[in-house]
Amino acid sequence: MNVLHAIAGLLLLLLLSACTGAQSAFDTGGVEAERVLGMFWIMVVGAAVIWIFVIGLSCYVTRVSPRAVDDRIGIRLIIWGGCVFPTLVLAGLLFWGLGMMPELRRPADGPTIAVSGERFWWRVAYDVEGGPGVVRNLPPGGVPSANEIWLPVGQRSTILLGSPDVIHSFWAPSLAGKMDAIPGRVNRLVMEPTRTGVYNGVCAEFCGEAHAQMGFRVVVVSEQEYAAYVRAQAAPAAVTQGPGVDLFLRNGCAACHSVRGTTADGQIGPDLTHVASRRTIGAGLLPTTPENIAAFIRSTDHVKPGVEMPSFGMLPEAEVTAIAQWLGSLE
Amino acid sequence: MRLFGLYGRTQDTLWTLIAAPAIWGVHFLFSYFYAAYRCAPNADIFASIGGTRIVVGIATVAALVLIGLVFRRAWVEWQAKGGTVRHDRDTAEDREHFLEFSTVLLAALSFVAVAFDVMPVLLIGDCR
Numbered sequence: 283m284n285v286l287h288a289i290a291g292l293l294l295l296l297l298l299s300a301c302t303g304a305q306s307a308f309d310t311g312g313v314e315a316e317r318v319l320g321m322f323w324i325m326v327v328g329a330a331v332i333w334i335f336v337i338g339l340s341c342y343v344t345r346v347s348p349r350a351v352d353d354r355i356g357i358r359l360i361i362w363g364g365c366v367f368p369t370l371v372l373a374g375l376l377f378w379g380l381g382m383m384p385e386l387r388r389p390a391d392g393p394t395i396a397v398s399g400e401r402f403w404w405r406v407a408y409d410v411e412g413g414p415g416v417v418r419n420l421p422p423g424g425v426p427s428a429n430e431i432w433l434p435v436g437q438r439s440t441i442l443l444g445s446p447d448v449i450h451s452f453w454a455p456s457l458a459g460k461m462d463a464i465p466g467r468v469n470r471l472v473m474e475p476t477r478t479g480v481y482n483g484v485c486a487e488f489c490g491e492a493h494a495q496m497g498f499r500v501v502v503v504s505e506q507e508y509a510a511y512v513r514a515q516a517a518p519a520a521v522t523q524g525p526g527v528d529l530f531l532r533n534g535c536a537a538c539h540s541v542r543g544t545t546a547d548g549q550i551g552p553d554l555t556h557v558a559s560r561r562t563i564g565a566g567l568l569p570t571t572p573e574n575i576a577a578f579i580r581s582t583d584h585v586k587p588g589v590e591m592p593s594f595g596m597l598p599e600a601e602v603t604a605i606a607q608w609l610g611s612l613e
Numbered sequence: 614m615r616l617f618g619l620y621g622r623t624q625d626t627l628w629t630l631i632a633a634p635a636i637w638g639v640h641f642l643f644s645y646f647y648a649a650y651r652c653a654p655n656a657d658i659f660a661s662i663g664g665t666r667i668v669v670g671i672a673t674v675a676a677l678v679l680i681g682l683v684f685r686r687a688w689v690e691w692q693a694k695g696g697t698v699r700h701d702r703d704t705a706e707d708r709e710h711f712l713e714f715s716t717v718l719l720a721a722l723s724f725v726a727v728a729f730d731v732m733p734v735l736l737i738g739d740c741r
Contacts, residue, residue, distance in 0.1 A: 357698065369725050376729060380736040387741040389659065415656040470658065 305455055305482035311502065312457030313474040314386050321379065328371070390472050392437030393508070396420045399443065399450025399463035399485060402492035402589060403552055403565040404429050408512045412442065414470040420444035421468075425516045426540070428552035430560045432501045434508035435478050441471040451487035454500045460486045475502040482566065491588025497566025518543030519555045519612050526608020529601050533594065541612070551591060558613045564589075572610030576602050623686065625712035633683045633716070633723035640676035641730050644669045652740035659739050666734050673731045680724045687716035 301308040310316045343351065394412070398405040398420055406428055412421025420442055433439050443452050443463040452471065453460035461471040485496035503511065521527070522543040530536065536546030542555040557563065558570055564586050568574040578585050579602050582593045594602065623629070651665040652658075691713040700711035 365721075373725075373729065373732075376732055377736070380733055384737055384739075384741065387658075413656060414658060415654045417654055418656075467655075 303482075304480060305484070307455040309456055311475055311477045311479055311481060312454075313476060314458035314472075315456055316476070317382055317386065318459060321382075325375070387470075387472060388438075390438035390440040392434055392439035393512075394440040394442060395431060395433075396424055396442045396444070397431065397452060397463070399445045399452065399489070399496075401447050401490050402485070402496040402586070404431075404452075404496070404498045405552070406431055408432075408515065410442065412468070414442060414468045416467040418466075418468055419446075425512055426553040427515050427556070428560070429497075429562065429565045430499045430501060431483075432503060432508055432511050433473060433475050434505040435475050435502050437505065438472050438474045441473055443469040443471060448489050449487050450485045450489050450496070452483065453486040454481050454483035454498075456481045457483075457500060457502075462487060473500075475500075478502045478504065480561070484566075492586055495565060495567050495586050495588075497562075499561050499566060501561075514559070515556055521608060521611050524608060526604045526606075526611075529605050530608065533597060533601070533605075535605070538591070554609060554612065556612055558610050570610070572603075572606045575609050576606035579606060623690070625687075625690075625709050625716065627712075629683075629687070630712055630716050630719065633680045633720040636676050636679050636683075637723040637726050637730075640672060640727050643672055644730060644734070647672075648734075655740055658741045661739055663738070666738070669731065669734045673727060673734075676727050677724060680720055680727065684717060684720035684724065687713045687720060691717055 303309055307315060307319060307322075310319050393408065394410055396405075396407040396410040396412070405426070407420075407424030407426050410421045410424035431441075441452065441461075443461055444467070445463040445465045447465065449465070450463040451460050452463055454473075457475055458471060458473050461469050463469065479502055481500040481502065483498040483500055485493055489496065519541050522541075527541075527544055530541070531544065531546060536544075536548050538548040538550035540547050540549065540553045540555065542553075546554075557575075560570055562568060563570050563575060564578055567586055568578065579594050579597070581595055582589050582591045584593070647668060648662070648665055651662055691710065694710055694713075697710070698714060700707040700714065
């Protein structure tokens, strides 16, 4: 029994530990997530009441007072308890849930940010102009970034979601519900963060081998900090000359990556102009340090199996280190 | 009109059985295709779709009335023969009772399903 108790205690602890943190729908930081959580608790309480009644009734008729029940009573119980009651409850829940949608999707007053789900990372562009729709792609332009989305607190920001390859789903559980990023159409998600902080997001639609390593961060800051951040992201790279730059260009990294201020203008992979200002590399995979950048360059497919970028293990150690040092300085 | 039992007793078949779910299916496809068609290319998501809501509303009333007639026919015939729920003998009469009772259940389900399908039209007035 003691072992069972210990296992039960451990499971309870694990369960409760999932209720807080940067990626928990129970630890909300946004209006939509708060509404969803409120709905969840009401449904949990309602479900518990129904469960207790059904189990109680079943115990009563089988243990406390076991006797034959008239057919008519049985059929009435099935019709009222099994058909009419669930239909009314579901109708009420559907009405309530649908009624929330126009309010959550009403026009936004904050910035418009384009987020493209790509195998297996998130292309981000701040301050784009455009809207949702079908048979179209995300609006071009804007201030490019990747895998980290900054939002001003208290404002309703529009996230325009698209994809050039397969269906992805953009989900930051603490802030809002999930929304699909679908090739050939632009979806709109409104996020209204209510407190500052760093939140985790994930791809919530299986998209291939590295689907589970396709994370992102959402950084919620004040309006002023947001404006300053976007201005800084729009500027060219902090260091545009030196051995790291030369090696980056000579080894062909610029075919896929951009570093504004240098001749590197590849568009296939993430923009690296301010890569060191982001908290993670590899789409939420590793903390941004020169050592981790070097490890990612050397054995990309080991760090992130399925990634499109090839490993550059053939490069001399000194060259990888120099490139990683340079990238690690690009704040 | 025989299907809806307006002229007395009818023979139940698989066609009478699936009539109500078929009406539900047609109503569902029509409502969602029509709303998608009217909203395409979905560029102006805040534009009102009052006309679309009215058309879907008319289709809903029509679907509910048709399902109601299917229900009524099956209900009347099922009740006329006692309204019992057990029909497991290998006879033509029991098969008929079984089909009538199943039609009653399916028509009730289809009625609720159509009402649920149409609820977004009540609450959402644009292409969001």
